[in-house]
Amino acid sequence: MIIVLKPRTTEENVKRVEDMVRAKGLSVHTVYGEDLTIIGCIGDTMRVDSRVFEVDKSVEKVMHVQESYKLANRAFHPEDTIVDVSGVKVGGEHLALIAGPCSVESEEQVIEIAKAAKASGANMLRGGAFKPRTSPYAFQGMGLEGLEILVRAKEETGLPIVTELMSAEYLDVFDEKVDLIQIGARNMQNFDLLKQLGNTKRPILLKRGLNATYEEWIMSAEYIMASGNPNVILCERGVRTFESYTRNTLDLQAIPVIKKKSHLPIIVDPSHAGGKWWLVEPMAKASIAAGADGLMIEVHNNPEAALCDGGQSLKPEKYDKLLTEITQIAKVVGKTV
Amino acid sequence: MIIVLKPRTTEENVKRVEDMVRAKGLSVHTVYGEDLTIIGCIGDTMRVDSRVFEVDKSVEKVMHVQESYKLANRAFHPEDTIVDVSGVKVGGEHLALIAGPCSVESEEQVIEIAKAAKASGANMLRGGAFKPRTSPYAFQGMGLEGLEILVRAKEETGLPIVTELMSAEYLDVFDEKVDLIQIGARNMQNFDLLKQLGNTKRPILLKRGLNATYEEWIMSAEYIMASGNPNVILCERGVRTFESYTRNTLDLQAIPVIKKKSHLPIIVDPSHAGGKWWLVEPMAKASIAAGADGLMIEVHNNPEAALCDGGQSLKPEKYDKLLTEITQIAKVVGKTV
């Protein structure tokens, strides 16, 4: 942490700020420049709220030079983490290929889509049982009944299942039945929920919040890891910008950035990012070319009749064709399908 | 809802889309323009997921013409709602003047600040007991112990208390002890929590999410109202933009916009918006001049030693001077203090 002092700060005031820093358990190293004086703060700065120094009349600003996360930090864990989702490896050279409907609507629907997706090469099944909806009047998902349908689809196809947890209330049942527990974008900073995820060893799929910085996203992973669950997969799903033609702006730079800062795997959800089915194919290919560890794609056998987000779902035939091209691009960048 | 068809859509395809609309329980009214054909959809469009039509090969785009909220909508409730917080009225010409420390740190601290704030004219006391922090390693608040301190400060000063609820787990105790229950920006779309708030009649202070549109924010109020609690106060606290010199960009246009769209009161939190104490005073005055129904301001007797967000807190003397000016501006815009 570096404290930049105001121009022409007196010797006495420099000393006072240095003392404030020492009082927080840090040691100081002060550099006198031409116009500016800066105080380098040495020690465990992670536990100090730096803004407290900004109150001081002699302080211009406080700058962080170090990340605030340890467990998720590649600096302390240089090798790629490979997460095991009930036998399916994610990370390193292994791709997660997750497909399925936005919402679980019926057993027939889910099993039909699951079989088609598996035949195309998918290795996990997604489906929403509890749905976060902007409107209280919109379809909120089938809940536990939807979860049971996913379990039956798993029995039928052998595909591990991925579904979203919205409340700690259901953590026990998710722990028992769900292979990969999804935390949605809107709950990325529901810190209370994140802390509870240490009570399961099931892998967590942590979606990026709509306006979360890379640092905040990794900090949310750190919450889960610090609570005792090291099995976290990150999922880029677009961020909110001024552009409203697409639902969100997919940030594929997130892939190399996360890989540089963290050892955790990162996959991409191109369906939610753009909100339009014809954006899914080019963005899925781009994601793999950029080094993503997998894709989560909405596939629906009858998008026109979907209860939710039909407009962003691929039909099984299109998904099948997409995976063929994905396989070729994966080879170029050193991944296996 | 309006469906815009692709240029040169055939008569047959127009019919097919019209049938899809009718199948959702809506009636249609089609307009043939020079280059474009549009289908007006009439009926209860609020319950229909419009994106499902975007899947159709003949559909160019779907546009909403109507808000998705009813209970919070001024169109159906033209008069200002006035919320009663344990005797303190908020809305109409009544200002909420909420002050207190970011975090509860000790009984002495809270009571000293509460007395000073009340003497300056504050009519409610805020203080964080449960703190949402980006880092799992940062101070997370005193929890229930902090809540007890607030209760004692209320006994001492008579000021109703405002504090943040982060999990439904504590709803019962909040219902018993807290006068105005705050839902923080990061939980604005924690839909599970919002639904549970119908189980209390205590007024709810709903902060705007960092990237929430006006529509989404009001929809979150609608969640609370639809679950059975009509006592909602909105709180603007800045949105996230490209500008990083300030913590967030305070959006004061939110005040007249919310007042146009909704009948609910809206207050402003200038302390969290800017993240710098010297921004609080001008933004507090601007908020009142723009018609806000109140202010929530961090006041701390020793900001340099605060455990959290000291940098954005006012000292009691500055708060006192601010309220004097606020009183004068309030008169100009027809509010009473």
Add this chain to the structure above:
Amino acid sequence: MIIVLKPRTTEENVKRVEDMVRAKGLSVHTVYGEDLTIIGCIGDTMRVDSRVFEVDKSVEKVMHVQESYKLANRAFHPEDTIVDVSGVKVGGEHLALIAGPCSVESEEQVIEIAKAAKASGANMLRGGAFKPRTSPYAFQGMGLEGLEILVRAKEETGLPIVTELMSAEYLDVFDEKVDLIQIGARNMQNFDLLKQLGNTKRPILLKRGLNATYEEWIMSAEYIMASGNPNVILCERGVRTFESYTRNTLDLQAIPVIKKKSHLPIIVDPSHAGGKWWLVEPMAKASIAAGADGLMIEVHNNPEAALCDGGQSLKPEKYDKLLTEITQIAKVVGKTV
């Protein structure tokens, strides 16, 4: 400037980076922390492109600790600058009250509006002669003919005139006839145009770009000042965010921030920010309460028939009422009207 090195950088590599810094004419001061080593760079860092160091394999990141502007910097010029616009003072306690139509449409229109605005208390007349329009097919303004109309309105009313310059081609005629030359948001980083503004001594009204940071905005003022024209007034007119209900998000924190960083006056244009006439009144009052040095407001005698931006224009009666309230708020914050 501070260079943060990667963890575990060897002594040899630290030396190499220090040598790179010295080769740029700076001196170094290196601080060894627990996990990190940082190199403080001392000297005229303003002329060094810091990103060049980021190429080095041992460098983690480079951070700036100092502003890049001098002429516009309050640190080197603590008193408020007061700009004289043909006799009307702007800055300090003096408010610029600029009113007029978005576009000049006819002599009768402009003179009628100018007289009404003056009677209400306006002290400058605005009107667009050259209009920046998103579409090549939209009305582009009356050009030089419009400028002549403004000149006649000035003769009639005595109000100094404000109008936008879009190209250096017309700088000579603007220098002769225009009292305050406006540079629009879209040209805020048209560096070629900015440099030419040193060829006039007429005051410049520099609007903030839709996505310009405070630093970039002040740097554009610095361009004008460095080219020889010190008479710059800044104008906040909203920034682009994810919220699309309003045209732009008005950033009133800009007022205290600019006043802290720079000595230049800052005014606000609430008409363009929101794009809706009913937002103008509350935002104008908020701007003055926040300490703005003036307002630029669109006034039109017949908004429904305006050739451009009628939807954001006030009628003269509303403007008159607004100035009455503005006058009262101005007094509270120490400004004179």
Add this chain to the structure above:
Amino acid sequence: MIIVLKPRTTEENVKRVEDMVRAKGLSVHTVYGEDLTIIGCIGDTMRVDSRVFEVDKSVEKVMHVQESYKLANRAFHPEDTIVDVSGVKVGGEHLALIAGPCSVESEEQVIEIAKAAKASGANMLRGGAFKPRTSPYAFQGMGLEGLEILVRAKEETGLPIVTELMSAEYLDVFDEKVDLIQIGARNMQNFDLLKQLGNTKRPILLKRGLNATYEEWIMSAEYIMASGNPNVILCERGVRTFESYTRNTLDLQAIPVIKKKSHLPIIVDPSHAGGKWWLVEPMAKASIAAGADGLMIEVHNNPEAALCDGGQSLKPEKYDKLLTEITQIAKVVGKTV
């Protein structure tokens, strides 16, 4: 264009708004819904400023249903446009592979880089002669001398040259010597400059503004086309968001979106987008996988010593390796190198 009226608008007021619409030369078709009345406006709505209707007391809002561009619109020109840059085709299956230094620094430098890039497969040479810099004190480019160096490099290697035009003042010399004239992000809405580009037939490379919507970007291309120059190539180079770790957020969804809305080619500049050399390789591969018509990449033989933007430049060896992988991905998506 659709005008949504306020709830409970009287018959008389509906008529009045209809008359306003007719007065603009449009015909009307009114739809009466349950809660709302909407007026469909039929005719050449492109020339009507829709905001004028928002002034009316009975109007809730005005919505556009049609794009405002014609020449650039794929609806009126379904086939891909292929732009010929002095013999190098761009668009359709043809990739532009543009490489070179950020700034022209010396003849030796440019020719060495140009030869290496050509050997790797580049088919155009870029280099900045006139540089848009945020600071007036930063290196502003070699100007016309730099342009001469590029011309000599072209003579030496046969590569067409690409360089940025910042002012119409130099249009004649660019018309004579430059093969592809770049308009930078900051000038994307310098409408005066755009209009002048009709005076050359040289292809124009139009970079997206940092906060330009797709619609605005295409409208700027429309300006150039409407002024008489149909040879426009679009270039995505990142947009500004809340994320500041990367210089900008690269929006690869722009590729399929632009291809859907327009027939113009679109290339990507991954160097400026991320601002970090290690982001260039994954984003270049992702761009091609997403269907881009080319890449513009900064290559420098000695990035540490570059006068500008060295931190985002690739060394020639890395560029060579990258083009090998690009060639493989291009095949998968049906492009030829």
